[in-house]
Amino acid sequence: MSKRILIIEESPESSLALRSILEPKGYEVLAACDGAEGWTIIVNERPDLVIMELRLPGMSGMEICKRVRSSAGLAETPLIIVTSMTANSGKPESYWASGLGCDDFITKPFDALNILGRVEYQLRRGQYISSAHARAATDTGAAAVKSSGPHPAAFDDPGEVVRVFIESWNTRAFAREYDTLGEEMLGGVGREEYVRRRAQLYADEQGENTTRKALDVYVNISHNVAKVDCLREDATSGVARAKDERYALKKTPGGWKIISVRSDPILFSIE
Numbered sequence: 001m002s003k004r005i006l007i008i009e010e011s012p013e014s015s016l017a018l019r020s021i022l023e024p025k026g027y028e029v030l031a032a033c034d035g036a037e038g039w040t041i042i043v044n045e046r047p048d049l050v051i052m053e054l055r056l057p058g059m060s061g062m063e064i065c066k067r068v069r070s071s072a073g074l075a076e077t078p079l080i081i082v083t084s085m086t087a088n089s090g091k092p093e094s095y096w097a098s099g100l101g102c103d104d105f106i107t108k109p110f111d112a113l114n115i116l117g118r119v120e121y122q123l124r125r126g127q128y129i130s131s132a133h134a135r136a137a138t139d140t141g142a143a144a145v146k147s148s149g150p151h152p153a154a155f156d157d158p159g160e161v162v163r164v165f166i167e168s169w170n171t172r173a174f175a176r177e178y179d180t181l182g183e184e185m186l187g188g189v190g191r192e193e194y195v196r197r198r199a200q201l202y203a204d205e206q207g208e209n210t211t212r213k214a215l216d217v218y219v220n221i222s223h224n225v226a227k228v229d230c231l232r233e234d235a236t237s238g239v240a241r242a243k244d245e246r247y248a249l250k251k252t253p254g255g256w257k258i259i260s261v262r263s264d265p266i267l268f269s270i271e
Contacts, residue, residue: 003123004045006030008038008052008064009082014108018051018082021112022119035059039067042074049122051115054083054100065101078122082115084108104218117220121159155180155255158226159217162247165258166232169212174198182250182257210236224251232263 005027009015012033019029030047032038036058042050050068054061061081068074079102103125104118155161161180168177174195178186186194201207211234218229228247233240248260 002026002028003048004028004030005119006032006038006041006045006047006050006052008032008035008050008056008061010034010053010056014053014082018115021115025116027119033057035061035064039064042068042077043071046074047077049078049080049119051080051082051119054081054085061102062100069101078103078125080104080106080118080122082106082108082110113222114220117222118218121219121221155257157219158221158228158247158249158256159219161249161256161258162217162228162230162245163214166212166214166230169202169207169210172199172202172207174202179254180258182252182259184259185257185261210234215242225249226251226256 005022007015007018007022007029009018009031010033015031015033019031022029030041030045032041035052035056038050038052038056039059041047042064050064052061052064056064061083065079065081068077068079081100081102081104083105084107103122106114106118155164164173165177165180168174168180175191177198178191178194189197213233213235215231215233217231220227226249228249230245230247232243232245234243235241244264246262247258249256249258251257
C-alpha cells in the first residue's frame with residue numbers, strides 16, 4: 001500500500017511542484033490550501049507524513065506542529081516544514097526544526113532530489129531507529145572500550161552513523177566509534193591504536209564531565225554518497241554549547257562510513 005503524504009500549502013505553484021515530485025514515486029498525495037483544512041485532514045485521514053508551509057491562513061504551520069505533537073495517536077507523524085520565511089535568517093535549518101518541533105526543515109526554493117531524499121528518510125526513520133537500538137542493546141560500555149570483538153556492524157542509515165560517532169564518547173564506546181569512520185578519516189591508524197588514543201584523550205580531558213548529543217540529523221543521499229546536517233550539543237559541567245556540523249559519508253561493504261566533517265559553532269543558547 002502506497003504511503004499517503006499531505007501537502008499543506010497556500011501557493012498553488014508550490015503545491016503542484018511538490019505533487020509532481022511525489023506522485024511519480026508512487027506516493028498518494030493529499031492537499032490542503034490552509035492550515036485549518038490541513039489540520040482537519042490530519043485528524044480524519046491520518047497521513048503517513050505531512051509537508052507544510054510555515055505561514056498559512058487559518059492556522060500556522062507552527063500551531064499544527066504543536067497540535068500534532070500533543071495529540072495521542074498523531075504525535076509520531078513525521079512533519080516537514082518547507083518555507084522561504086527563514087531564508088535570510090543566517091541560522092541553519094536544523095535550528096528551526098529543533099525549535100518548531102518538526103522532523104525536518106527545508107528552505108525554499110527546494111530541490112526535487114532533496115525533497116525525495118528527506119521524505120524517504122522520514123518514512124523509514126522508525127525502521128532505522130529500531131534496528132539501531134537493537135544493535136546498541138548488545139553493547140556495554142566496558143566491552144565497547146576493548147578493541148577485540150566481532151567484525152564491525154554494518155550501518156544502514158547515515159544519520160545513525162553520525163549519531164553513533166558523536167555519542168560514543170558518553171559510554172567510551174571508542175571501538176564502535178572507530179567503526180563509523182572511513183579510511184579518509186583514520187589516516188592509516190588501526191582499530192586498537194585508535195581506541196587507545198581516544199581512551200587517553202577521554203582521561204586527559206576528564207571526559208566523564210562532558211556529554212555529547214546529536215539533537216537532530218538530516219540526511220540527503222545520492223547514490224553511494226550521503227550528506228548529513230547535524231545539530232549537536234556538547235555539555236561540560238552543565239554548560240551547553242551548540243554546533244552545526246556537516247558530514248560526508250560513503251557507502252562501503254561494511255556500511256556507511258564518515259569521510260569528512262565540518263563543524264561551526266552556533267551563537268545561541270538551547271533552552
